[in-house]
Amino acid sequence: MDTLFKNFIDYFSTNQQLTELTKAEICKHLSILNLDKKHVLIKENQRHDFAYFVIKGAARSYYLKDGVEINTWFALENDMLGSLQNFQDKPSRETMEVIENSTLISINLKQIKPLMFSNIEIANFINAIITDYALFLEDKVYFSQMMSSMDRYLILLDKEPELFQRIPLTYIASYIGISRETLSRLRAKKTL
Amino acid sequence: MDTLFKNFIDYFSTNQQLTELTKAEICKHLSILNLDKKHVLIKENQRHDFAYFVIKGAARSYYLKDGVEINTWFALENDMLGSLQNFQDKPSRETMEVIENSTLISINLKQIKPLMFSNIEIANFINAIITDYALFLEDKVYFSQMMSSMDRYLILLDKEPELFQRIPLTYIASYIGISRETLSRLRAKKTL
DNA sequence: CGAGGCCTTGACCGCGGTCAATGCCCGTGG
DNA sequence: CCACGGGCATTGACCGCGGTCAAGGCCTCG
Structure with a gap:
Protein backbone atom coordinates (compact mmCIF):
# COMPACT_ATOMS: atom_id res chain seq x y z
CA MET A 1 0.00 0.00 0.00
CA TYR A 133 -17.02 17.13 10.34
CA ALA A 134 -20.12 17.47 12.49
CA LEU A 135 -17.96 18.28 15.52
CA PHE A 136 -16.09 20.87 13.49
CA LEU A 137 -19.35 22.49 12.45
CA GLU A 138 -20.63 22.45 16.01
CA ASP A 139 -17.54 24.33 17.13
CA LYS A 140 -17.93 26.77 14.31
CA VAL A 141 -21.53 27.57 15.22
CA TYR A 142 -20.70 27.77 18.89
CA PHE A 143 -17.72 30.07 18.53
CA SER A 144 -19.40 32.31 16.00
CA GLN A 145 -22.28 32.99 18.40
CA MET A 146 -20.42 32.87 21.67
CA MET A 147 -17.34 34.92 20.92
CA SER A 148 -16.73 38.48 19.88
CA SER A 149 -14.84 39.01 16.65
CA MET A 150 -11.70 39.79 18.63
CA ASP A 151 -12.04 36.53 20.54
CA ARG A 152 -12.53 34.58 17.34
CA TYR A 153 -9.42 36.15 15.91
CA LEU A 154 -7.34 35.42 18.99
CA ILE A 155 -8.57 31.84 19.24
CA LEU A 156 -7.79 31.14 15.60
CA LEU A 157 -4.39 32.75 16.01
CA ASP A 158 -3.75 30.52 18.96
CA LYS A 159 -5.08 27.26 17.53
CA GLU A 160 -4.04 27.63 13.89
CA PRO A 161 -1.05 29.98 13.80
CA GLU A 162 0.06 28.37 10.55
CA LEU A 163 -2.94 29.77 8.73
CA PHE A 164 -1.62 33.27 9.29
CA GLN A 165 1.69 32.35 7.68
CA ARG A 166 0.16 30.73 4.63
CA ILE A 167 -3.26 32.23 3.94
CA PRO A 168 -3.94 35.87 2.92
CA LEU A 169 -5.62 37.87 5.69
CA THR A 170 -8.34 38.77 3.23
CA TYR A 171 -9.38 35.11 3.16
CA ILE A 172 -9.07 34.67 6.90
CA ALA A 173 -11.26 37.69 7.61
CA SER A 174 -14.30 36.20 5.92
CA TYR A 175 -13.58 32.88 7.62
CA ILE A 176 -13.83 34.62 11.01
CA GLY A 177 -16.95 36.36 9.77
CA ILE A 178 -15.73 39.94 9.47
CA SER A 179 -14.51 42.23 6.72
CA ARG A 180 -10.88 42.56 5.70
CA GLU A 181 -10.80 46.07 7.15
CA THR A 182 -12.16 45.01 10.52
CA LEU A 183 -9.60 42.24 10.84
CA SER A 184 -6.91 44.78 10.09
CA ARG A 185 -8.21 47.00 12.89
CA LEU A 186 -8.38 44.11 15.34
CA ARG A 187 -4.75 43.32 14.64
CA ALA A 188 -3.75 46.94 15.13
CA LYS A 189 -5.66 47.14 18.41
CA LYS A 190 -4.23 43.91 19.76
CA THR A 191 -0.59 44.99 19.50
CA LEU A 192 -1.14 48.28 21.30
CA MET B 1 -42.17 -4.11 18.78
CA TYR B 133 -27.16 16.40 12.07
CA ALA B 134 -24.14 17.49 10.05
CA LEU B 135 -26.40 18.64 7.22
CA PHE B 136 -28.52 20.56 9.70
CA LEU B 137 -25.43 22.30 11.06
CA GLU B 138 -24.20 23.09 7.57
CA ASP B 139 -27.49 24.80 6.80
CA LYS B 140 -27.32 26.67 10.05
CA VAL B 141 -23.85 28.03 9.36
CA TYR B 142 -24.72 28.85 5.78
CA PHE B 143 -27.94 30.70 6.55
CA SER B 144 -26.49 32.57 9.49
CA GLN B 145 -23.72 34.00 7.31
CA MET B 146 -25.57 34.32 4.05
CA MET B 147 -28.86 35.86 5.13
CA SER B 148 -29.85 39.08 6.86
CA SER B 149 -31.75 38.75 10.12
CA MET B 150 -34.99 39.56 8.30
CA ASP B 151 -34.33 36.79 5.78
CA ARG B 152 -33.57 34.33 8.55
CA TYR B 153 -36.83 35.24 10.24
CA LEU B 154 -38.87 34.90 7.05
CA ILE B 155 -37.26 31.60 6.12
CA LEU B 156 -37.90 30.13 9.53
CA LEU B 157 -41.48 31.40 9.43
CA ASP B 158 -41.92 29.75 6.07
CA LYS B 159 -40.22 26.44 6.87
CA GLU B 160 -41.25 25.97 10.49
CA PRO B 161 -44.47 27.92 11.02
CA GLU B 162 -45.36 25.59 13.88
CA LEU B 163 -42.49 26.92 15.96
CA PHE B 164 -44.20 30.29 16.09
CA GLN B 165 -47.36 28.74 17.47
CA ARG B 166 -45.62 26.73 20.14
CA ILE B 167 -42.39 28.43 21.15
CA PRO B 168 -42.07 31.84 22.85
CA LEU B 169 -40.65 34.52 20.57
CA THR B 170 -38.02 35.19 23.18
CA TYR B 171 -36.60 31.72 22.55
CA ILE B 172 -36.91 31.99 18.78
CA ALA B 173 -35.05 35.31 18.70
CA SER B 174 -31.84 33.86 20.07
CA TYR B 175 -32.23 30.87 17.75
CA ILE B 176 -32.21 33.25 14.78
CA GLY B 177 -29.28 35.04 16.35
CA ILE B 178 -30.86 38.34 17.36
CA SER B 179 -32.27 39.90 20.50
CA ARG B 180 -35.92 39.63 21.52
CA GLU B 181 -36.38 43.33 20.78
CA THR B 182 -34.96 43.11 17.29
CA LEU B 183 -37.22 40.20 16.41
CA SER B 184 -40.14 42.24 17.62
CA ARG B 185 -39.12 45.10 15.31
CA LEU B 186 -38.68 42.79 12.35
CA ARG B 187 -42.20 41.49 12.85
CA ALA B 188 -43.57 45.00 13.06
CA LYS B 189 -41.76 46.04 9.91
CA LYS B 190 -42.86 43.00 7.94
CA THR B 191 -46.59 43.60 8.42
CA LEU B 192 -46.47 47.22 7.30
C1' DC C 1 -57.62 41.84 41.58
C1' DG C 2 -52.76 41.63 41.56
C1' DA C 3 -48.46 39.38 39.92
C1' DG C 4 -45.67 37.48 36.55
C1' DG C 5 -44.65 36.12 31.85
C1' DC C 6 -44.25 37.71 27.41
C1' DC C 7 -44.20 41.05 23.70
C1' DT C 8 -43.67 45.71 22.01
C1' DT C 9 -41.81 50.36 21.56
C1' DG C 10 -38.62 54.23 22.26
C1' DA C 11 -34.00 56.34 23.04
C1' DC C 12 -29.34 55.78 22.73
C1' DC C 13 -24.97 54.17 21.05
C1' DG C 14 -21.17 51.16 19.59
C1' DC C 15 -19.48 47.54 16.54
C1' DG C 16 -18.44 46.55 12.29
C1' DG C 17 -19.58 47.26 7.17
C1' DT C 18 -18.69 50.15 2.98
C1' DC C 19 -16.12 53.31 0.23
C1' DA C 20 -11.95 55.45 -0.82
C1' DA C 21 -7.17 56.65 -0.43
C1' DT C 22 -2.55 55.25 0.72
C1' DG C 23 1.40 52.23 1.65
C1' DC C 24 4.17 48.23 0.85
C1' DC C 25 6.12 44.27 -1.42
C1' DC C 26 7.34 41.81 -5.36
C1' DG C 27 7.50 40.16 -10.09
C1' DT C 28 7.98 41.52 -14.90
C1' DG C 29 9.44 43.92 -18.77
C1' DG C 30 11.69 47.96 -20.99
C1' DC D 1 18.83 48.18 -13.05
C1' DC D 2 14.96 50.81 -12.51
C1' DA D 3 9.96 51.71 -13.38
C1' DC D 4 5.54 50.30 -13.42
C1' DG D 5 1.52 47.53 -12.09
C1' DG D 6 -0.94 44.24 -9.34
C1' DG D 7 -1.98 42.04 -5.07
C1' DC D 8 -2.52 42.64 -0.40
C1' DA D 9 -2.81 45.21 4.01
C1' DT D 10 -3.77 49.38 6.47
C1' DT D 11 -6.14 53.59 7.82
C1' DG D 12 -9.72 57.17 7.91
C1' DA D 13 -14.55 58.91 7.43
C1' DC D 14 -19.09 57.81 7.55
C1' DC D 15 -23.26 55.49 8.86
C1' DG D 16 -26.74 51.88 9.67
C1' DC D 17 -28.03 47.57 11.92
C1' DG D 18 -28.92 45.64 15.92
C1' DG D 19 -27.78 45.42 21.05
C1' DT D 20 -28.90 47.34 25.68
C1' DC D 21 -31.67 49.67 28.97
C1' DA D 22 -36.01 51.15 30.35
C1' DA D 23 -40.93 51.74 30.26
C1' DG D 24 -45.46 50.27 29.11
C1' DG D 25 -49.22 47.06 27.42
C1' DC D 26 -51.58 42.77 27.45
C1' DC D 27 -52.62 38.26 28.62
C1' DT D 28 -53.33 34.36 32.04
C1' DC D 29 -53.57 32.27 36.26
C1' DG D 30 -53.77 31.94 41.22
Whole structure:
Protein backbone atom coordinates (compact mmCIF):
# COMPACT_ATOMS: atom_id res chain seq x y z
CA MET A 1 0.00 0.00 0.00
CA ASP A 2 1.20 3.46 -0.86
CA THR A 3 2.53 5.03 2.31
CA LEU A 4 0.65 8.24 1.54
CA PHE A 5 -2.62 6.36 1.53
CA LYS A 6 -1.69 4.83 4.84
CA ASN A 7 -1.50 8.26 6.47
CA PHE A 8 -4.99 9.07 5.38
CA ILE A 9 -6.45 5.75 6.46
CA ASP A 10 -4.75 5.80 9.84
CA TYR A 11 -5.95 9.32 10.40
CA PHE A 12 -9.60 8.28 10.46
CA SER A 13 -9.33 4.85 11.99
CA THR A 14 -8.27 5.68 15.51
CA ASN A 15 -11.52 4.24 16.84
CA GLN A 16 -11.16 0.82 15.20
CA GLN A 17 -8.59 -1.58 13.81
CA LEU A 18 -8.89 -2.04 10.05
CA THR A 19 -7.97 -5.35 8.48
CA GLU A 20 -5.41 -5.30 5.67
CA LEU A 21 -8.16 -6.46 3.37
CA THR A 22 -10.30 -3.43 4.13
CA LYS A 23 -7.36 -1.08 3.79
CA ALA A 24 -6.63 -2.53 0.38
CA GLU A 25 -10.28 -2.17 -0.54
CA ILE A 26 -10.27 1.51 0.41
CA CYS A 27 -7.05 2.14 -1.49
CA LYS A 28 -8.66 0.93 -4.69
CA HIS A 29 -10.70 4.09 -4.65
CA LEU A 30 -7.94 6.53 -3.83
CA SER A 31 -5.44 8.22 -6.06
CA ILE A 32 -2.70 10.81 -5.81
CA LEU A 33 -3.03 14.21 -7.45
CA ASN A 34 -0.39 16.88 -7.91
CA LEU A 35 -2.00 20.21 -8.60
CA ASP A 36 -0.87 23.78 -9.07
CA LYS A 37 -2.06 26.78 -7.14
CA LYS A 38 -5.46 28.06 -8.35
CA HIS A 39 -6.61 24.70 -9.66
CA VAL A 40 -10.35 24.40 -8.99
CA LEU A 41 -11.35 21.09 -7.44
CA ILE A 42 -15.09 21.48 -6.91
CA LYS A 43 -17.41 24.04 -8.41
CA GLU A 44 -20.35 25.70 -6.70
CA ASN A 45 -23.72 24.17 -7.63
CA GLN A 46 -22.24 21.11 -9.25
CA ARG A 47 -22.41 17.45 -8.40
CA HIS A 48 -18.98 15.96 -7.91
CA ASP A 49 -17.82 12.44 -7.15
CA PHE A 50 -14.66 13.15 -5.19
CA ALA A 51 -13.49 14.34 -1.82
CA TYR A 52 -9.85 15.15 -1.02
CA PHE A 53 -7.26 14.76 1.68
CA VAL A 54 -4.29 17.12 1.75
CA ILE A 55 -0.89 15.44 1.83
CA LYS A 56 1.11 18.58 1.18
CA GLY A 57 -0.03 22.09 0.38
CA ALA A 58 -3.22 24.00 1.02
CA ALA A 59 -6.70 24.44 -0.35
CA ARG A 60 -9.77 26.44 0.53
CA SER A 61 -13.51 26.29 0.26
CA TYR A 62 -15.67 29.35 -0.31
CA TYR A 63 -18.98 30.57 -1.65
CA LEU A 64 -20.09 33.87 -3.10
CA LYS A 65 -22.28 36.33 -1.25
CA ASP A 66 -23.27 39.30 -3.39
CA GLY A 67 -20.19 38.70 -5.50
CA VAL A 68 -17.86 38.58 -2.49
CA GLU A 69 -16.02 35.41 -1.55
CA ILE A 70 -16.81 34.00 1.89
CA ASN A 71 -14.22 31.43 2.93
CA THR A 72 -15.54 28.54 4.98
CA TRP A 73 -12.55 26.27 5.36
CA PHE A 74 -8.81 26.06 4.83
CA ALA A 75 -7.37 22.59 4.42
CA LEU A 76 -3.70 22.20 5.24
CA GLU A 77 -1.72 18.98 5.64
CA ASN A 78 -3.84 16.07 6.95
CA ASP A 79 -7.09 17.94 6.48
CA MET A 80 -10.09 16.73 4.53
CA LEU A 81 -11.69 18.84 1.86
CA GLY A 82 -15.00 18.02 0.30
CA SER A 83 -18.71 18.58 0.34
CA LEU A 84 -21.12 16.55 2.41
CA GLN A 85 -23.74 17.65 -0.10
CA ASN A 86 -21.72 15.89 -2.80
CA PHE A 87 -21.54 12.78 -0.65
CA GLN A 88 -25.34 12.90 -0.56
CA ASP A 89 -25.25 13.16 -4.35
CA LYS A 90 -26.41 16.76 -4.29
CA PRO A 91 -24.64 19.82 -5.74
CA SER A 92 -21.98 21.48 -3.60
CA ARG A 93 -22.81 24.94 -2.29
CA GLU A 94 -19.15 25.85 -2.29
CA THR A 95 -16.25 26.19 -4.64
CA MET A 96 -13.01 24.54 -3.56
CA GLU A 97 -9.62 25.37 -4.95
CA VAL A 98 -6.00 24.64 -4.32
CA ILE A 99 -4.12 27.71 -3.02
CA GLU A 100 -0.58 26.35 -2.96
CA ASN A 101 1.00 23.83 -5.27
CA SER A 102 -0.23 20.69 -3.57
CA THR A 103 -0.30 16.94 -3.36
CA LEU A 104 -3.73 15.53 -2.58
CA ILE A 105 -5.42 12.17 -2.26
CA SER A 106 -8.66 12.05 -4.18
CA ILE A 107 -11.35 9.79 -2.79
CA ASN A 108 -13.95 8.37 -5.12
CA LEU A 109 -17.18 8.82 -3.20
CA LYS A 110 -19.38 7.17 -5.79
CA GLN A 111 -17.34 3.99 -5.46
CA ILE A 112 -16.74 3.97 -1.72
CA LYS A 113 -20.19 4.92 -0.51
CA PRO A 114 -21.96 1.67 -1.48
CA LEU A 115 -19.33 -0.28 0.43
CA MET A 116 -20.72 1.15 3.67
CA PHE A 117 -23.56 -1.32 3.40
CA SER A 118 -21.42 -4.39 2.88
CA ASN A 119 -18.23 -3.68 4.84
CA ILE A 120 -18.73 -2.65 8.46
CA GLU A 121 -15.21 -1.34 8.83
CA ILE A 122 -15.73 0.99 5.92
CA ALA A 123 -19.06 2.07 7.41
CA ASN A 124 -17.28 3.08 10.60
CA PHE A 125 -14.39 4.63 8.74
CA ILE A 126 -16.76 6.92 6.87
CA ASN A 127 -18.69 7.52 10.02
CA ALA A 128 -15.54 8.77 11.72
CA ILE A 129 -14.98 11.30 8.94
CA ILE A 130 -18.56 12.57 9.06
CA THR A 131 -18.58 12.74 12.85
CA ASP A 132 -15.38 14.73 12.73
CA TYR A 133 -17.02 17.13 10.34
CA ALA A 134 -20.12 17.47 12.49
CA LEU A 135 -17.96 18.28 15.52
CA PHE A 136 -16.09 20.87 13.49
CA LEU A 137 -19.35 22.49 12.45
CA GLU A 138 -20.63 22.45 16.01
CA ASP A 139 -17.54 24.33 17.13
CA LYS A 140 -17.93 26.77 14.31
CA VAL A 141 -21.53 27.57 15.22
CA TYR A 142 -20.70 27.77 18.89
CA PHE A 143 -17.72 30.07 18.53
CA SER A 144 -19.40 32.31 16.00
CA GLN A 145 -22.28 32.99 18.40
CA MET A 146 -20.42 32.87 21.67
CA MET A 147 -17.34 34.92 20.92
CA SER A 148 -16.73 38.48 19.88
CA SER A 149 -14.84 39.01 16.65
CA MET A 150 -11.70 39.79 18.63
CA ASP A 151 -12.04 36.53 20.54
CA ARG A 152 -12.53 34.58 17.34
CA TYR A 153 -9.42 36.15 15.91
CA LEU A 154 -7.34 35.42 18.99
CA ILE A 155 -8.57 31.84 19.24
CA LEU A 156 -7.79 31.14 15.60
CA LEU A 157 -4.39 32.75 16.01
CA ASP A 158 -3.75 30.52 18.96
CA LYS A 159 -5.08 27.26 17.53
CA GLU A 160 -4.04 27.63 13.89
CA PRO A 161 -1.05 29.98 13.80
CA GLU A 162 0.06 28.37 10.55
CA LEU A 163 -2.94 29.77 8.73
CA PHE A 164 -1.62 33.27 9.29
CA GLN A 165 1.69 32.35 7.68
CA ARG A 166 0.16 30.73 4.63
CA ILE A 167 -3.26 32.23 3.94
CA PRO A 168 -3.94 35.87 2.92
CA LEU A 169 -5.62 37.87 5.69
CA THR A 170 -8.34 38.77 3.23
CA TYR A 171 -9.38 35.11 3.16
CA ILE A 172 -9.07 34.67 6.90
CA ALA A 173 -11.26 37.69 7.61
CA SER A 174 -14.30 36.20 5.92
CA TYR A 175 -13.58 32.88 7.62
CA ILE A 176 -13.83 34.62 11.01
CA GLY A 177 -16.95 36.36 9.77
CA ILE A 178 -15.73 39.94 9.47
CA SER A 179 -14.51 42.23 6.72
CA ARG A 180 -10.88 42.56 5.70
CA GLU A 181 -10.80 46.07 7.15
CA THR A 182 -12.16 45.01 10.52
CA LEU A 183 -9.60 42.24 10.84
CA SER A 184 -6.91 44.78 10.09
CA ARG A 185 -8.21 47.00 12.89
CA LEU A 186 -8.38 44.11 15.34
CA ARG A 187 -4.75 43.32 14.64
CA ALA A 188 -3.75 46.94 15.13
CA LYS A 189 -5.66 47.14 18.41
CA LYS A 190 -4.23 43.91 19.76
CA THR A 191 -0.59 44.99 19.50
CA LEU A 192 -1.14 48.28 21.30
CA MET B 1 -42.17 -4.11 18.78
CA ASP B 2 -43.71 -1.04 20.27
CA THR B 3 -45.24 0.99 17.45
CA LEU B 4 -43.69 4.16 18.85
CA PHE B 5 -40.23 2.67 18.51
CA LYS B 6 -41.05 1.71 14.96
CA ASN B 7 -41.61 5.37 14.02
CA PHE B 8 -38.21 6.32 15.28
CA ILE B 9 -36.44 3.42 13.59
CA ASP B 10 -38.16 3.95 10.26
CA TYR B 11 -37.35 7.62 10.41
CA PHE B 12 -33.61 7.00 10.20
CA SER B 13 -33.53 3.92 8.01
CA THR B 14 -34.72 5.30 4.70
CA ASN B 15 -31.35 4.48 3.16
CA GLN B 16 -31.32 0.81 4.12
CA GLN B 17 -33.61 -2.06 4.99
CA LEU B 18 -33.20 -3.19 8.59
CA THR B 19 -33.76 -6.83 9.48
CA GLU B 20 -36.28 -7.59 12.24
CA LEU B 21 -33.41 -8.88 14.27
CA THR B 22 -31.61 -5.57 14.14
CA LYS B 23 -34.77 -3.64 14.91
CA ALA B 24 -35.30 -5.81 17.97
CA GLU B 25 -31.69 -5.24 18.96
CA ILE B 26 -32.12 -1.47 18.74
CA CYS B 27 -35.36 -1.58 20.70
CA LYS B 28 -33.60 -3.20 23.63
CA HIS B 29 -31.90 0.12 24.22
CA LEU B 30 -34.93 2.37 23.84
CA SER B 31 -37.56 3.33 26.33
CA ILE B 32 -40.56 5.59 26.57
CA LEU B 33 -40.56 8.64 28.83
CA ASN B 34 -43.47 10.85 29.77
CA LEU B 35 -42.22 14.14 31.11
CA ASP B 36 -43.71 17.41 32.24
CA LYS B 37 -42.85 20.84 30.96
CA LYS B 38 -39.60 22.21 32.42
CA HIS B 39 -38.09 18.81 33.07
CA VAL B 40 -34.36 19.04 32.39
CA LEU B 41 -33.02 16.21 30.23
CA ILE B 42 -29.36 17.11 29.83
CA LYS B 43 -27.30 19.57 31.83
CA GLU B 44 -24.58 21.83 30.51
CA ASN B 45 -21.06 20.54 31.16
CA GLN B 46 -22.19 17.07 32.13
CA ARG B 47 -21.65 13.69 30.59
CA HIS B 48 -24.90 11.97 29.78
CA ASP B 49 -25.69 8.55 28.34
CA PHE B 50 -28.92 9.27 26.52
CA ALA B 51 -30.25 10.96 23.43
CA TYR B 52 -33.95 11.53 22.77
CA PHE B 53 -36.52 11.37 20.02
CA VAL B 54 -39.73 13.38 20.38
CA ILE B 55 -42.93 11.39 19.93
CA LYS B 56 -45.24 14.11 21.17
CA GLY B 57 -44.47 17.50 22.65
CA ALA B 58 -41.52 19.83 22.41
CA ALA B 59 -38.08 20.37 23.88
CA ARG B 60 -35.25 22.82 23.43
CA SER B 61 -31.51 23.01 23.69
CA TYR B 62 -29.70 26.12 24.87
CA TYR B 63 -26.52 27.42 26.45
CA LEU B 64 -25.76 30.45 28.53
CA LYS B 65 -23.84 33.43 27.22
CA ASP B 66 -23.17 36.02 29.91
CA GLY B 67 -26.14 34.70 31.81
CA VAL B 68 -28.48 34.92 28.82
CA GLU B 69 -29.98 31.80 27.27
CA ILE B 70 -29.07 31.20 23.63
CA ASN B 71 -31.38 28.61 22.09
CA THR B 72 -29.79 26.33 19.52
CA TRP B 73 -32.52 23.87 18.68
CA PHE B 74 -36.21 23.17 19.13
CA ALA B 75 -37.27 19.55 18.85
CA LEU B 76 -40.90 18.93 17.94
CA GLU B 77 -42.52 15.65 16.91
CA ASN B 78 -40.12 13.31 15.06
CA ASP B 79 -37.09 15.39 15.91
CA MET B 80 -33.96 14.17 17.64
CA LEU B 81 -32.54 15.88 20.67
CA GLY B 82 -29.16 15.13 22.08
CA SER B 83 -25.54 16.08 22.18
CA LEU B 84 -22.95 14.75 19.79
CA GLN B 85 -20.43 15.63 22.48
CA ASN B 86 -22.23 13.18 24.79
CA PHE B 87 -22.10 10.55 22.07
CA GLN B 88 -18.34 11.08 22.03
CA ASP B 89 -18.40 10.60 25.79
CA LYS B 90 -17.64 14.24 26.46
CA PRO B 91 -19.71 16.75 28.45
CA SER B 92 -22.55 18.49 26.63
CA ARG B 93 -22.10 22.20 26.04
CA GLU B 94 -25.83 22.69 26.17
CA THR B 95 -28.72 22.27 28.53
CA MET B 96 -31.77 20.52 27.12
CA GLU B 97 -35.21 20.68 28.61
CA VAL B 98 -38.77 19.72 27.81
CA ILE B 99 -40.97 22.76 27.13
CA GLU B 100 -44.36 21.06 26.75
CA ASN B 101 -45.63 17.99 28.52
CA SER B 102 -44.08 15.40 26.24
CA THR B 103 -43.61 11.79 25.31
CA LEU B 104 -40.07 10.93 24.31
CA ILE B 105 -38.04 7.91 23.36
CA SER B 106 -34.79 7.76 25.25
CA ILE B 107 -31.86 6.11 23.49
CA ASN B 108 -29.13 4.54 25.52
CA LEU B 109 -25.98 5.72 23.76
CA LYS B 110 -23.57 3.84 26.00
CA GLN B 111 -25.27 0.57 25.05
CA ILE B 112 -25.91 1.22 21.37
CA LYS B 113 -22.59 2.75 20.41
CA PRO B 114 -20.49 -0.42 20.73
CA LEU B 115 -22.93 -2.24 18.47
CA MET B 116 -21.73 -0.06 15.59
CA PHE B 117 -18.64 -2.23 15.41
CA SER B 118 -20.44 -5.55 15.30
CA ASN B 119 -23.70 -4.83 13.48
CA ILE B 120 -23.35 -3.08 10.14
CA GLU B 121 -26.99 -2.09 10.00
CA ILE B 122 -26.69 -0.32 13.30
CA ALA B 123 -23.51 1.38 12.07
CA ASN B 124 -25.42 2.79 9.12
CA PHE B 125 -28.44 3.63 11.23
CA ILE B 126 -26.31 5.75 13.52
CA ASN B 127 -24.47 7.16 10.56
CA ALA B 128 -27.77 8.36 9.10
CA ILE B 129 -28.55 10.23 12.32
CA ILE B 130 -25.15 11.87 12.46
CA THR B 131 -25.17 12.78 8.78
CA ASP B 132 -28.58 14.35 9.25
CA TYR B 133 -27.16 16.40 12.07
CA ALA B 134 -24.14 17.49 10.05
CA LEU B 135 -26.40 18.64 7.22
CA PHE B 136 -28.52 20.56 9.70
CA LEU B 137 -25.43 22.30 11.06
CA GLU B 138 -24.20 23.09 7.57
CA ASP B 139 -27.49 24.80 6.80
CA LYS B 140 -27.32 26.67 10.05
CA VAL B 141 -23.85 28.03 9.36
CA TYR B 142 -24.72 28.85 5.78
CA PHE B 143 -27.94 30.70 6.55
CA SER B 144 -26.49 32.57 9.49
CA GLN B 145 -23.72 34.00 7.31
CA MET B 146 -25.57 34.32 4.05
CA MET B 147 -28.86 35.86 5.13
CA SER B 148 -29.85 39.08 6.86
CA SER B 149 -31.75 38.75 10.12
CA MET B 150 -34.99 39.56 8.30
CA ASP B 151 -34.33 36.79 5.78
CA ARG B 152 -33.57 34.33 8.55
CA TYR B 153 -36.83 35.24 10.24
CA LEU B 154 -38.87 34.90 7.05
CA ILE B 155 -37.26 31.60 6.12
CA LEU B 156 -37.90 30.13 9.53
CA LEU B 157 -41.48 31.40 9.43
CA ASP B 158 -41.92 29.75 6.07
CA LYS B 159 -40.22 26.44 6.87
CA GLU B 160 -41.25 25.97 10.49
CA PRO B 161 -44.47 27.92 11.02
CA GLU B 162 -45.36 25.59 13.88
CA LEU B 163 -42.49 26.92 15.96
CA PHE B 164 -44.20 30.29 16.09
CA GLN B 165 -47.36 28.74 17.47
CA ARG B 166 -45.62 26.73 20.14
CA ILE B 167 -42.39 28.43 21.15
CA PRO B 168 -42.07 31.84 22.85
CA LEU B 169 -40.65 34.52 20.57
CA THR B 170 -38.02 35.19 23.18
CA TYR B 171 -36.60 31.72 22.55
CA ILE B 172 -36.91 31.99 18.78
CA ALA B 173 -35.05 35.31 18.70
CA SER B 174 -31.84 33.86 20.07
CA TYR B 175 -32.23 30.87 17.75
CA ILE B 176 -32.21 33.25 14.78
CA GLY B 177 -29.28 35.04 16.35
CA ILE B 178 -30.86 38.34 17.36
CA SER B 179 -32.27 39.90 20.50
CA ARG B 180 -35.92 39.63 21.52
CA GLU B 181 -36.38 43.33 20.78
CA THR B 182 -34.96 43.11 17.29
CA LEU B 183 -37.22 40.20 16.41
CA SER B 184 -40.14 42.24 17.62
CA ARG B 185 -39.12 45.10 15.31
CA LEU B 186 -38.68 42.79 12.35
CA ARG B 187 -42.20 41.49 12.85
CA ALA B 188 -43.57 45.00 13.06
CA LYS B 189 -41.76 46.04 9.91
CA LYS B 190 -42.86 43.00 7.94
CA THR B 191 -46.59 43.60 8.42
CA LEU B 192 -46.47 47.22 7.30
C1' DC C 1 -57.62 41.84 41.58
C1' DG C 2 -52.76 41.63 41.56
C1' DA C 3 -48.46 39.38 39.92
C1' DG C 4 -45.67 37.48 36.55
C1' DG C 5 -44.65 36.12 31.85
C1' DC C 6 -44.25 37.71 27.41
C1' DC C 7 -44.20 41.05 23.70
C1' DT C 8 -43.67 45.71 22.01
C1' DT C 9 -41.81 50.36 21.56
C1' DG C 10 -38.62 54.23 22.26
C1' DA C 11 -34.00 56.34 23.04
C1' DC C 12 -29.34 55.78 22.73
C1' DC C 13 -24.97 54.17 21.05
C1' DG C 14 -21.17 51.16 19.59
C1' DC C 15 -19.48 47.54 16.54
C1' DG C 16 -18.44 46.55 12.29
C1' DG C 17 -19.58 47.26 7.17
C1' DT C 18 -18.69 50.15 2.98
C1' DC C 19 -16.12 53.31 0.23
C1' DA C 20 -11.95 55.45 -0.82
C1' DA C 21 -7.17 56.65 -0.43
C1' DT C 22 -2.55 55.25 0.72
C1' DG C 23 1.40 52.23 1.65
C1' DC C 24 4.17 48.23 0.85
C1' DC C 25 6.12 44.27 -1.42
C1' DC C 26 7.34 41.81 -5.36
C1' DG C 27 7.50 40.16 -10.09
C1' DT C 28 7.98 41.52 -14.90
C1' DG C 29 9.44 43.92 -18.77
C1' DG C 30 11.69 47.96 -20.99
C1' DC D 1 18.83 48.18 -13.05
C1' DC D 2 14.96 50.81 -12.51
C1' DA D 3 9.96 51.71 -13.38
C1' DC D 4 5.54 50.30 -13.42
C1' DG D 5 1.52 47.53 -12.09
C1' DG D 6 -0.94 44.24 -9.34
C1' DG D 7 -1.98 42.04 -5.07
C1' DC D 8 -2.52 42.64 -0.40
C1' DA D 9 -2.81 45.21 4.01
C1' DT D 10 -3.77 49.38 6.47
C1' DT D 11 -6.14 53.59 7.82
C1' DG D 12 -9.72 57.17 7.91
C1' DA D 13 -14.55 58.91 7.43
C1' DC D 14 -19.09 57.81 7.55
C1' DC D 15 -23.26 55.49 8.86
C1' DG D 16 -26.74 51.88 9.67
C1' DC D 17 -28.03 47.57 11.92
C1' DG D 18 -28.92 45.64 15.92
C1' DG D 19 -27.78 45.42 21.05
C1' DT D 20 -28.90 47.34 25.68
C1' DC D 21 -31.67 49.67 28.97
C1' DA D 22 -36.01 51.15 30.35
C1' DA D 23 -40.93 51.74 30.26
C1' DG D 24 -45.46 50.27 29.11
C1' DG D 25 -49.22 47.06 27.42
C1' DC D 26 -51.58 42.77 27.45
C1' DC D 27 -52.62 38.26 28.62
C1' DT D 28 -53.33 34.36 32.04
C1' DC D 29 -53.57 32.27 36.26
C1' DG D 30 -53.77 31.94 41.22
